[in-house]
Amino acid sequence: MKKKISIYDIARDMSVSSATVSYVLNGKAAEKRISKGLEERILAHARELGYRPNMIAKSLRTGKTKIIGMLVEDISDPFFSSIAKVVEERAAQLGYRIFYCSTENDTTLTKGLLRVFRDAQVDGYIIAPPPGLEQDLQELQEDGYPVVLFDRFFDGLETANVVTDNFDGAYQAIRHFVENGCQQIGFITLDSEQVQMQDRLSGYDKAMEQSGLESLVLKVPYEIKHRNAAGKIKTFLEDNSHLEAVLFATNYLAIAGLEVMNDLHMQAPADLSVISFDDIKYFSLFSPSVTAVAQPVEAISEAVIQQLIDCLESSGTLEKKTTVLPVNLVVRASSSPVLAVR
Amino acid sequence: MKKKISIYDIARDMSVSSATVSYVLNGKAAEKRISKGLEERILAHARELGYRPNMIAKSLRTGKTKIIGMLVEDISDPFFSSIAKVVEERAAQLGYRIFYCSTENDTTLTKGLLRVFRDAQVDGYIIAPPPGLEQDLQELQEDGYPVVLFDRFFDGLETANVVTDNFDGAYQAIRHFVENGCQQIGFITLDSEQVQMQDRLSGYDKAMEQSGLESLVLKVPYEIKHRNAAGKIKTFLEDNSHLEAVLFATNYLAIAGLEVMNDLHMQAPADLSVISFDDIKYFSLFSPSVTAVAQPVEAISEAVIQQLIDCLESSGTLEKKTTVLPVNLVVRASSSPVLAVR
DNA sequence: GTATAACGCATAATCGATTAAGTGTTAAGG
DNA sequence: CCTTAACACTTAATCGATTATGCGTTATAC
Incomplete structure (x- = not known):
């Protein structure tokens, strides 16, 4: 050596x-x-x-590491990996490094990762928190570390948050269905108390109510999200064959749903009109191309990193505000109006 | 605080x-x-x-950080992010943390990232190297750091490598086309000297030669890979309308190609049979579902992390061998035999 | 009865930086 | 001629661990 x-x-x-x-x-x-x-x-x-x-000696002395800890739900999900990539890039320009990890939205696992980050003495945190992390985040802030949450946050907890207008995303999606003449519109989401999911549900409910339509919601238990979401969705679609359209609350639910539709030999939009949350780049090549509620990945990333680094550099305090960014409905084939009488 | x-x-x-x-x-x-x-x-x-x-004090004293630096080409590419995720998981079980970064396959950028990692005193390196990194890798090894390369390596450089059988992947793909009766088979790849690309090209050439067919290759310049690969591919497909099948050397080239085909109103496999390298989970939902040469993500990850951590824990030296893992052709709709006479 | 060993812990150097306080030299001021 | 200031650095403490060596006390051996 x-x-x-x-x-x-x-x-x-x-x-x-x-x-x-x-x-x-x-x-x-x-x-x-x-x-x-x-x-x-x-x-x-x-x-x-x-x-x-020697950065280690420097850090020991100064107490600063120039490292930011980032916790995303799943680094192999295009939504999160795109954000991670942009954040990483901006941070590097400003002299900071990002260390990221996947939480799998698991509370216990995430608490462990937070320990690792604290042990590594990261200067600040960017977190898409799983449920039940209020206490830990509270402590983190009390101990003086800057924390920016994104994608979701906790109602009772004062933090800096960057989220998208989930309510409006769902609302726009349903309005789009209605304008295309759909009446039987379902919503497939996760059985989750998390605010981003609740807002999407509210947006759906509100739009349905305003259109005088009746809600029909499937809540997939979180635990089976990857293992067997497809099974639940299949049963749901079979049991509700009158459905004309479905909004999926996340990109992986939509993907599971499309697989099920393939299985059942259902075509979108003829047999079922489909919209997904999260516009991932692959959606344009799916069969059919998938209409999606696009979250502004660049804007989210910029807002997150800007707030955190401003705080770190000024040693000031983070402004505990919630930034809500607009979404954008990208219309593709899966939600085209169906002309023929069903 | x-x-x-x-x-x-x-x-x-x-x-x-x-x-x-x-x-x-x-x-x-x-x-x-x-x-x-x-x-x-x-x-x-x-x-x-x-x-x-205090890990920092501990590291200063012991010279060990229990951190592994990982350089992938692009963390938002499903192939790399899947590997990163598995590696991260295994490393955590063994008491190590992974810090990853995207190289964009840019030599200069990567040299910088290596500096950052060295400065951070990471214990070992996992790298999918861009071209021109021989010197830096050599130095890294001479200075006593364990390095495992994956996905590609350098012929002149003795390192521990984990790669897949790229030659065989391309070979199998072409054989599959031939068995389906295709004769005019093109190969769209990157204009790259990197070994994984060269092997894919050799596999293609060999299979074509053995079948008595003539090669037709498009090499997309690396720099325009994201910006304008589509333009090159479009020209290529238009200029070679006699093509019956195309093998794409990477998943993003295939995606660009499929977009071009949409543009040109070409259907796979009727107008052009298609196979892609890298089986990403979205391929099954594309229009049509895409046949792909699947690389064994789990096996790659396991092999990489195992070798590195064995070396770190035993303080022994890394065995400088190249592990070649088998690929698997996943046949889907985009390469179905076309019955009608063309 | 004394040398020796075993026991149970303490001392202090070290890793590579940062930084407040100090110190020796020269020049200017009164 | 002596004080003070400016200059140009140096000393040494510090961050929080690790670890070789040391040292006083009691028990054992011969």
Whole structure:
């Protein structure tokens, strides 16, 4: 293992103290009135030796790591990975690194990950929290760490939040169905108390009520989300063959639903009109292309990282406000109006 | 900011030295013959105070961070994010954390990321390297860091590599086309010297040659991969309207290709039979469902993490071997035999 | 009865930085 | 001629761990 160069090596070579080297390397030469000549010689020698500061020693001393911990639900979900990518990029430009992990929306697992992040002394947190994390987030904030939540938040908890207009997304989707002449409109969502899901449900309910239509909702238990969502959806569609349209609350529910429709030899939109939340880039190539409620990935990422880094750099306090970004209904084939009488 | 508990706090409370506390907390009480009673009292008090070791101080002293740096081409590509997720999971079980970043296959960017990782003193590296990284990887290894490459590697460089049988993947795909009666078979790939791309090309060429068919290859310049691959592909398909089948060398090329086909009102497989490399979960729902050469994501991840952690834990040296994992052709609608005479 | 070993812990150096306070030299001021 | 200030750095404490070595007390051995 090659020995790393430390400021002591440079100090020795230049016959000065390590403090002088430290000041010079931190650009405090003028402030500490180190002579121009010495400054330049130290800089030159540091470059020559290929000196790289030991971040660990630096962090131990300063208490800052320039690392941001990010917890997403699932890094292999295109919605989250797109956000992670943009956040990572912006953070890098501002001199910060992002460490991300998938929570699987599991409370216990997430508490463990939070411990890991605290142990790693990350400077700040970006979190799409699973349920039941109020206490931990509260403590995190009380201990002075800046936290920005995104995609969802907790009603009782004062935090900085960046979310999209989930209510309006669902509302627009249902209005679109109604304008296309659908009346029997279902909503397939997760059985979750989380605010983003509740808002989507409210948007659906509201739009249905305003249109004088009756709600029909399937709540898939969270635990079986990946294992057997398809089974539940299949039963639901079979039991409610009168349905003309369905809004899916997440992209993976929609994908499971489309698989079920394939199985049942149902075509969208002829047999069932379909809209999904989260516009993932693959939807345009699905059979049929899928209408989706697009969340503004770039805007979410920008808002999140901006707020966090502003706070970190100013050592000020984070403004505990909720930023709501608009959604956009991307209309594709899966929700085309069906002309023929059913 | 709440003050963190250190071993000194515990030592003071118990009226012992910090060394004693350190031994106890590291399970070396017996070895250092600390009395059972004291050991238990220290442990109890540590728990009571909610003591958490300062990983930064620990790392500074030991030189180990229990962190693995992982460089993938693009974290929002399902192929890479699936691998990242499995690797992350296994690493966590073994007490390691993964920090990942996207290289965009950009040499300069990647060199920078390597610097960041070195600065962060990660214990080991998992890398899907962009071109031109030989020198840096060489140095990394010479400096004593374990490195495992995956998805691609460098012929002149002795490293531990985990790759799939790219040659066979392309070969199987072409054989499948031929068995379905296709003769005019094109290959759309990247203009890249990287080994995984070269192998896919060789597999294609070999299969074509053995079938007595003539090769027809489009090499999309790497730089325009995302910006304008579609344009190149469109021109290629228009100029070669006699093509009956096309193999795409990556999932995003296939996606671009399918978009172009939509544009040109070409249907797969009737107008053009299609196979893609990388089986991403969305392919089954595309229009039509896409036949793909599936790489064994789980097996790749396991092999990568196993080799690296074995090396880290045994402080032995990494075996510089290349592990080649088999691929699997998943046949779907986009490559169905076309019965009608063309 | 004394040398030796075993026991049970303490001392202090160390990792590589940061930074407040100090120190020796020279020049200017009165 | 002596004080003060400016200059240009140095000293040393500190962050929170790890770990080789040391050291006083009691028990055992011969």
